[in-house]
Amino acid sequence: MKAKPSLRPEDAGDRPPFGRSWGVLYVGVLLNLALLVVLFSLFSKAFR
DSSP, rough: OOOOOOOOOTTOOOOOSSSHHHHHHHHHHHHHHHHHHHHHHHHHHOOO
């Protein structure tokens, strides 16, 4: 008889490549995007 698969995400191997959770990874991506937007706007103002 086969064991029933676990429904818990930590047991399913559904972990991000790095970071503790997908939420942490998403926040990092959004912060990176915000930083790039700010930097590009500063560069565009400085080099007009």
